[in-house]
Amino acid sequence: MQKNRVVLSLAASFMLCANALAEDTVKLDTIEVSSTVANTQTVDAYKVNTRNAGLLKDVLRDIPGVYMGGTNGYNQKIYMRGMNDRALNITIDGARQKGNTFHHNADLLIDPAIIKAVDVGVGVHSVVGTSGAMGGSVAFKTVDASDLLEDGEIVGARINMGFASNNDEFSQGLTIYGSDEDRIFDALGYFNHRGYDFGKDGAGRAMGGDGDDYNYLLKLGVKTGDHGKLTGSYEHMEYKGIYPMKAEWPGGVDRNGKRILKDSKYTRDTFALNYDYNPNNYIDLNLNAYYTDHNLDMTKEDPSGINTGVKTWGIKAINKTNFQTGILDHTLVYGTEYYQTKAYNDSKSATSGNKFKTKTANDFGIKDDEVKSLSIFLEDQIRHGGLTFVPGIRFDKYELDTLGGKGSTYNASGKKLNGDIKGRSKYSWNEWSPALLLDYQTQFGLGGYISYAKLFRGPDVFEGIRINNVNATDTKYNEDLKPETGDTYEIGLRYSTDLSEVSSLSLSAKYFYTEYENLIGEFSTPSNPNAVRMNAGDARINGIELAAKFLYENLSLSASYSTQDTKYKNVPTVLSRGKKASGYGSGLAYSDIGDKITFNAEYFISSIDTFVGWNTIAFTSINEQKFEGEKGKVRKPGYAVHDIYATWVPNSGKFKGLEVNFGIYNIFDKTYASHSQRTLDFSSAEKSSIDFEEGRNVKFNVSYKF
Template sequence: MIRKPHKLTLMTALTSLLLSNSAVAATAEETKQFDLDTVVVTATKTEKSIKDVPAAVTVITAEDMKKSNVRTLSDALRNVPGLYIKEQSGMKGTKISIRGLSQNRVLFLQDGMPLNNGYTGGPQWSGIPIDSIERVEIIRGPFSALYGSSAMGGVVNIITKEAAKPETTVTAGTGTNGTHSQTFSHNGVEGKLEYYLNYSKNDTDGYILNPANPDEGKFGSDNKQYSGKIIYHINATDKLIISKGRSEGTYQYSIKTDRGNRTNETLKVGYQAKLAPDKMLNFRFSELNFSDYWTITGKNYNTNPVKTREGEVNLNWKINPNNTLTVGVSSKVDKCDGKTYLLTNPRDISSINKLLERSGGKTTTNSIYFQDEMEFTPQTTMLVGGRYDNWKFTNGYNLAGSMQKKSENNFSPKASLLFKADASTTWYASAGKSFSSPSIFNLSRRWDVTRTLLLPNPDLKPEKANSYELGVTHKVSPNTTAKVSVFQNNVTDMIYQSFIRMLTADKQELQWKNAGKAEIKGIELELNHKFSPETSGYINYTHNNSKITANSDTTLVGKQVPTVPKDAFNIGFTYQHEKLTANLEGRYLSRTYESDNNTEPANGYGAYEPFFVVDTKFSYRFTPDTAISLEVSNLFDRQYYRETLAAGRTVFVELTQKF
């Protein structure tokens, strides 16, 4: 039986430890001001220190990722307050939620380029080598006023490296479950040209997902990523940026029939020009192409190629010393042509027997937005903005025939107020509206699986939310920073799989409908403390009370929103002295449901019980160019289920060499 920690007792003890004065206190001169002076761009589309942003912001730097157990972007995000990451087997990808809003309600970007899959709406970041990342900016709260659809819960912007220095880095690692990794990166400068090249390969045999039935298989995979970027500095202020990436992933998550492949390619062209000392023009064109995207489930071969093209132009204009205006226009097109075939031999994708389903279409979103930042006094700043989006669904079809065109208009306003009470304390408040458009899958795909027939609904409307937030950042001492955020999201027109009828004794018919409402209330607490010049720590806690408040199925009213843990906290310590770096992190998640009716499968398999796990990493740098690291995940070998059995204790050793 898995023991459940008493949350309040454990949190009190850990917080006391963080604030303990038994460690040697660092002087203000020795202590970095944590992240309050870190410059971010995602929250306002302008460069601004975190302390001047009226929102809950977390920044994860490349240095942060090196210190902790991070080999994927999911690893990097899992300890962020308000954010829930759940890895799934095979091609199901990664489930993510921010403040109770999941999947297509969270916008993922790479250097401003959308990464959400145009077919399902979920985020896809597998094509980004970790070594190419400079930092990740996580902005929690509604941001449709700047970013449109999918930014209901927040925005995650993965920013790749710039300011190259000539350097080549090679790493090689091996670990539990037949896990191996190799990476290569090379950066350089030739006159006005910077260039970056990255390659990584990661493969694992995986582990048994269901000990009660080992024949169901292992969670194995083989992934490769390639990326390149060039930056040409036209002059001291203007530059051209071109980047290209490719990811190839093969999944072997069942001995019997289930397997898949995902190949996606990215292209981005950007241009930045300083038109005047107070005017900056930004242009971007990007393409995300899932060129080879298929799965085999049972005897069905499903292929879902998706292509997204997007362009944006914006202007940042400092009208006067106290007023900065941001205006922009953007256009985004998603196209998909999905097919399902019956296979005579489930192990052979060439044994196609007949076409079972075909569906797809095109969505187009044209947008215009503005944001006005007004500094009333040195202590008080207000941001007011809004975005108008025109969304269209055209060329829709499935085997039942073609679908009528559909168009929706959305206006998403937002207002935020920042007040600096004194040198140590900053308050902010915000209110805004946001939305998330239905996906092509929701609109057109007829999905027939073993026990469910899921019907599309071309009449779906966008989900909408009214959101409110109040927060404060307080510098308790030169060594300690505390943050508190209180938030509420009222969501309407939630898209649900609504019951239609029973087709047979064990097979039901469902259809996507705007059938639900939800109320999401929560609080986030963060504490960072510097014990000494060598030792630092953090703790954060999130309480998220997410309830279904209305649904066409009245039995769901009052139930917990799926894929949202009610309580979560994370704690971490880092010790860095001369050549040695040691990191220890723990995370707790309360019970989480995957079903709307909050039921769990029998026999414990697939249950989502609470758990607390600890990870650690030790790194030793022999020379400035040579280092070795040891990572231990799930240090105490805790057994728990999150859809399937999670991996037990794993060990990974990696050697890094720079030239």
């Protein structure tokens, strides 16, 4: 099982973690990307601070196989091996993030400043926790008080302030945490605010949003005996302000000198309860229960505007049992997960016709779309010497209760076919998904692996905005809906060695190949407002990911290369459009992404307790054929962006406890747009539909812990 582990340091978000080493250097905790099958990258955690990461792309975009774009909190998306965030398993403190409210918005709302760890699984190699994952998984974990308290300390606090020049952003944060002397109970309270104006791309055009981000986290922990801990938390994340209605298309910010904007609010509220219990080698148990509500509200200026959301609650239990059989060591991982997702629409404009504008979909008997998912899984990690063999199997039972489809009581004109209330369809699938991994590590630093996994993903609920009586009418496209499935294969090599007492080298290379079947598209057209959700063909995605890192005393050099290629097959024509369909409406990325190249150079100046660094991320141009049967090609120009940064963390003296970060990002004020965005053809599309990224940005942050 590959499990790329990104440990986002507490020092990066909350602590001034400077420890004196024998070589008279300062060591910050690290963001560590590691794996049981490939050690691909190691990134120092101070990068979270030096980048003043307001969006996750500032932190995760360097990882091979991971792509991030988006110029505001409404549209930041994670793409992984050709799949978007809806086809990835994304969790926050174990809570699944199923926030598909509106296809022009992203589903991920999170403040990087409170993250202590991120498990990034690039690709699927395991049956554990991967139900519904088509391209990989991302698990965020937030900080708690026990992580922040130093030895002998029972109470502490941290304040921080920051500024970013491109969008005149000011941020302020406060964290207070404490515990009793015996470390039985602990508590944490966190609040952070970011206020900003529209930013500018390299050509001076408006981008992003004009708003305020608010995040607060309350967390309580209690030890239950010597081997257990119970943790409960509540988190509220909010993006509030003036944004384009279609956040990924900045034509809503400035089109021919006219701004088309919405005063809106996008929120996430998450309750999570976690229990860990590890008394012996046979019981290493994690229990998790959660509830999350995503809500998009655009009714402040227009009461008939969008007010929709998605609610998800679930429970999960995973246990690990370690034992031996002869010369073999086993780690048995087994458990179950159940979750339920509902999409709702409280918009007064949710129903068609002027006479309906004062009522919501529920007023007309429109039920929420609902998904119920149960999975049971078993995996055995078998080891002998340098050999690891991991077979696994998962069973999924998936149920969908949705608008329209084969059970609809409405026809395409919106009239009742029978005397029933509203047209709905119910689907149910049972699926077995095996996985297999073989990994071998030699004593001289060379290792390799090969893996296979069967993929399964049931259809999501309709986006919240589509829960209305119009979309209860369409039987044509939903009648024979099938779940998304696939087969994914991967092979990799890695090598690490100490070149001397003060230098080391690590290399990794991966090749992956995935066949997807019955990808699901969801869309509508101006001529036909009915939502079309249908199996939109198959796809094949393959690619290569390379990474290298060299360390010499206080110098660190790293580089990576990623490329992928997507081929579409059996793509049907959408009759209401007269065009070919695609699976991107549900999970597939909008198009391929050019070859990604990253380079990072960092040096620690021990005499002044300061890190300095240079980062480059570049994409080659891409010119690919459109969907099968369509004429023309997709054209996206290449680009390269360069950043410099520095962080000062005094290790002793009167300034200990202070941390200062400074950086200049996009030094050369490059005008560029992420290849992962929705607009396909940069050469012919209107400039107003291209989400150009920010131009030069000077960031400064200072924090103090006491």
